[in-house]
Amino acid sequence: MRTFTKIMACFLSIVFALQIVGCATIPEAIEYRNLYTNYKMSDTIFLDVMKKGKYRNIFIDVRNTSQFQEVDTEALKNAIAEELTEKGYNIISNPSGADYILQVNVLYFDYFRKTAAKEAAAEGAIAGGVAGGAAGGDDTTALILAALGAGAGYMGGALIGSAIKIETFAGVVDIQIMERTEKPVEGKIVTEASQGSATTIRTEQEYRSNYQIYRTKLAVTATQTNLKRDEAAREIIKMTAKQIAGIF
Helix, strand or coil: CHHHHHHHHHHHHHHHHHHHHHHHHHHHHHHHHHHHHHHHEECCCCCCCHHHCCCEEEEEEEEECCCCCCCCCHHHHHHHHHHHHHHCCCEEHHHHHCCEEEEEEEEEEEECCHHHHHHHHHHHHHHHCCHHHHHHHHHHHHHHHHHHCCCCCCCCCEEEECCCCEEEEEEEEEEEEEEEEEEEEHHHHHHHHCCCCCEEEEEEEEEEEEEEEEEEEEEEEEEECCCHHHHHHHHHHHHHHHHHHHCC
């Protein structure tokens, strides 16, 4: 009888504790019932204001080297094109006739965990692209945290109840803009490649181009109670397109 009483006492204590926790989740669930989005750009790009008045043709190239493909490249390209068209730019299909060449690479997309962000960003930088070579995992993590700011107290998968999660998804994109110049731009491409464990090969190549190159990185975050990955992807696409168009 005494053993049964102890078991019942323990059971009631657990039930009471779960009820308290359940009540505690209500404010958080209510606070994040609406979708919160935020963004942070690593560096500001200033395009030549004198050229913006006459340079109206833009070629857009979008790629996704992240681990997940929910951020559809065609959808992101169309969203960017729509934003730029509304600003009076012409979207062209041949880069040779472009005044601006806009290249975008989705470097990272997932629900945000510090370690996952670092690993996926590093993989994306190696796999591909545009400004990926300068994109380290630490920089990506810091940029996401800066985008989150004080507005979101939860990272991805924050379990606050038996059926409630406050999810934070993050997307990070590398952006490269090539702006046509009236006179050729001269520069030098420097490559340092490791050869074994103790040798580095350094090569240099001079080049002339009719384009000035600008690069930056953009992090966009979306936080909501029980937010689904595809919903977050759609919101991140919309926010990314709006911020990129804001450069022009």
